[in-house]
Amino acid sequence: MSAIRSKKLNMKNLLIQVVFLAVVILVIAGAFSSARTNLADLGISSGFNFLERSTGWGYSFSLLETNVNDPYKWTLFSGFVNTLFLGTLTIITSTILGFLIGTARDSHNITIQAIATIFIQTFRNIPLILQLVFWYSVLIHMPSPRQAYDLFDIAYLSNRGFMIPSVNASPVFFIAFLIVLTGYWMLKNRIPELKRLPSKWFYAALFGIAVLYSLFFIDGPLLSIPELKGLRFVGGTTVPVELVTMIISTSLYGAAYIGEIVRGGLNEVPKGLVEAGNSLGLNERMVWWKIKVPMALRTIIPPLGNQWVFMMKATTVGVAIGFSDLFMLISTSITQSGQTLELIAILMGAFLLINFSLAQFVNYLNERMRLKGH
């Protein structure tokens, strides 16, 4: 009896699943066929051949060398680089700021706590896009370059953007230099040979290389400082208004969220551990670095990872003020070329890639932070 019944149940379950699958396939196939007829009516052929075509339009900001005649693939890649660059930058700034705010929220001093609370409640409870357009309006109403705000004679703020000093070196040299430096910091305590080498020597050698490079390979000073010549600035780098706005608003918004996450983590640290640290004679800073943060990180990292993913996704909002991230370039490409399905697929692929890599990184961090022996 029960065998027959379960067989019937199995048949029913199988039928449900087959129907479900059939409906899904039908919907997708229907969408594809109607998309094909609709696109054919517009005279657009499907396929990824359009990636080789030249775009014929320019955009505001790019880290890479671009011009109007670039093919679509280069334009989209440049958008991807912009998104990654902005996302990484704001993740770093907001995480640092967030830890500061979170620690301040945890402080025993009421005034520090009050300021941190006001910060969090202000920036967390207003939509990101509203903060974005607000800062954008503030920045484009800044004075013109001639009356730019002067920050210690090395950086200037005007309605054209933020003029900052730049290193007068080829990007390849600059990046190699940074990689060597960070590599040294990361490996200093791991490799015995490096540890034995006095750090003074290392820095002296690095400095020597930089000086030699500047003497033989470039003319002019190594550091280029912006200077007002007539109506505009010469030298240095100009960070465009759109990028400054994105950095300010996303960092503040993200920092408010991360501040709450950090405070939650610090709250979870058992009081006894802090007291144990105090009774060992550690000062407040040591307790924070050696006890509170390492313990709190275990609760902080999972939600922090979610927040990082959110911030990567939040770069898309930049389209509201014309920041040329991947989303803006994709949507412009769609209106210009009409290759809707292919472009949307590229957009999805790019975001899946970014999110997947971030998730892997967060998992790695989680693994490293786990209590040993647990």
Add this chain to the structure above:
Amino acid sequence: MSTLSQSNQKAWSLKASSRYKVLMHVLRTRAFHSKVDGFISLCFFTILLTAIYSIFNWALLDAVWLEESVDQCQAAAGACWSVIDARYKLILFGLYPYDLHWRPTLACIAIVTTIILSCLPTFWSTKRLSILWVIGFFTFFFLMRGGILGLTHVPTGQWGGLALTLFLFSSVVLLGMPMGLGLALARRSKLPVISYGVSVFIDLIRSLPLLTTLFVAAVVMPILLPDWMVGDKIWRVIIAFALFFACYQAEVFRGGFQAIHKGQFEAGDALGLSYYQILANIIMPQVFRHSLPSTINMVVVTFKETAIVIIIGFFDVLASANAAFGSALWAPYYMEVYVFVGLIYWSFIFSLSQYGVYLKKRMRIASH
């Protein structure tokens, strides 16, 4: 924070003299603990006071208030609220026909009342909440749309401002909540094809930015769908937004399901109840309870995210704010308009999230 509020509570229950003592105690331990501490406190206190004072001056004392006195704005040191006085109807109701403004006013009141009522524990059952929201939403909808009871028909294309934002928000939550529950149940299904398919769908939507989803609904869908299915843009966007909400809400419900012991299902089985009876009478009430704080969090986030629709071309409260200072006369006063809209958003979001904090605390007490 907790120690502070505890000592505050203690302070109010005591007599005046000991209240003073408690205050002194708080100051001694939490502001002037050491010399450095005292110095820091004084510095930050001064900064805080200066900031509050200058904001107070800008917003209230030196401000110009009326539309007629706009010519004083140039000379005034403070805010020029004349722009709000002149344009607040545009910001709140967008391009809605001017002589019918009583309708969106009533509609907004209706939906805000619905939100407030659903915060009261009296309404916390699936039946009551659903009835409340369906009534509230349709009151809102028909007041806005008209076309019945002799009200003039106003197409959705003319809706705007805060009314449109509230409409998007409430329809997304109303549609997304049952969809989220459905997705959560499908993901838990014992049938591998269904649970796997739904998992892939949820994870896909969750890893894409909301803007992409809405963009696909607004711009790409007309190409994908046959002509008779395209429909109105606003409904396509609402459905896509609701799907997005549902995918996140499904994860919230999943958390609620995980908190329930397996024995509860078995107990239901042993009583001879059917799957749906077990779900409706035993499991769901507990799932709702467990997932309430995260649900409120999701609702708050959704309210914030509705602001994004300006990008795909809706005339929401932010777009109408941009329009409000769009003329030469009002162009210099963008700051005032943004502060006004920011305050609207802030008061909604702040009160909702504070309510979430309160609920969390209440439930923690109840579960002890």
